[in-house]
Amino acid sequence: MKPRRRQRLLLVSLLVAGVAVAAGLALLALQENINLFFSPSQVVAGEAPANTPFRLGGMVVDGSVRRSDGSLEIQFDLTDTAKSVTVAYTGILPDLFREGQGIVAQGSLGTDGIFNATQVLAKHDETYMPPEVTEALEKAKAMGVQ
Amino acid sequence: MSNNSANWLTRFHRLGSPPSFYHLAGALLPWVALLCIGLFAAGLYGGLVLAPADYQQGESYRIIYIHVPSAWMSMFVYAVMAASSAISLIWRMKLAEAVARASAPVGATYTFLALVTGSLWGKPMWGTWWVWDARLTSELVLLFLYLGYMALVAAIDDRRTASRAGAVLALVGVVNLPIIHFSVEWWNTLHQGPTLTKFDQPSIALNMLIPLLLMAGAFKFHYLYALLARVRIEILDSERRTAWVNALVSQRPS
């Protein structure tokens, strides 16, 4: 390789490396702000901001969904398997909302420890399967066959 | 050994020479088009007709067959653009400049499609058109990188200066690619994690996966077609004063 080309190669590598380091440091500094939501554990530990709206993410606890008759009011518990927080919400839920589903709720924490959500978003997993396959898998699991 | 590598280099150089690339690309285009259309036909039939509905998302998941290939291509095209920018800066190869310039609008199109189809998928499934999570935001930044590149190259009159300025911008933006890819692992996001590019088994049923791969192939050939067609124009434009272009246009009945 000719020296001039080697020099240019070095310059290009330095440019990319420099930008990568700068971006890495910036992202590291912003780490917490880039996360979309707080987990129930963080909320219980008091890490979530008080008095300002934030997002709370977790799984809907099985059997925790309580609907009130004749209105769109709903209460359910969100968990990250360690801690859980009760969420109250009034409105239309996304199609994917169900027990065991990942959910991101926007709202604020009341003094009673209940999270009052103004918006509920469903987070789906990265698995794509036909319904028959999941049924078969669940049946197999129920029968204790792996 | 050195003789062999010198031979290879000359062949590479000849291929990289504008007139031979122009003609080679012209000969390849119909075949690329044929492959692309065939893959699209197979992928669309497999994805829209043969593949079963998803256990969670029902029929709405079928947007995956255009959303995921668009998103993959938005990053792949940027990688091509950045690599050819590096080559054009280091070796001053004209063809590499043409590839970078020709890739930008195509990559911007894929990025736009990834964002729009993702939004149309997000509304029924997540319950929102848009959320400022790390994956969506970094993909939007990618769109702005493409648009910034195109604006910068268009704003500078001198061709080679424009290409060089664009190349530096393209290389600066390359840091965004790993951020897009790993955003769903580094931070918590509304967007789900990777289905195929994780190290354990892909979590998608085979009869859903095959159409997805066919569509990904179709998008690859679509890019190849658009790239070759655009590089030919870049070549004609930059070589307009040369003897071979003159011979080419005077052969044509006007």
Place this chain on the structure above:
Amino acid sequence: MTEFFQMGGYAMYVWPAYAITAAALIITVISPLRRRLRMLRELSAIAAQRDIHRSE
């Protein structure tokens, strides 16, 4: 057939996504073909003009 077009109730999301994609993909391959023809016409006009000048 109608069932296919209804997409399990998600037609208003699935079909626009496919339509926008089809339109964008077609435009990205058609526009360079048209631009090339225009450029060839332009260049051959320039060449013809130059030939006239030369013959004068």
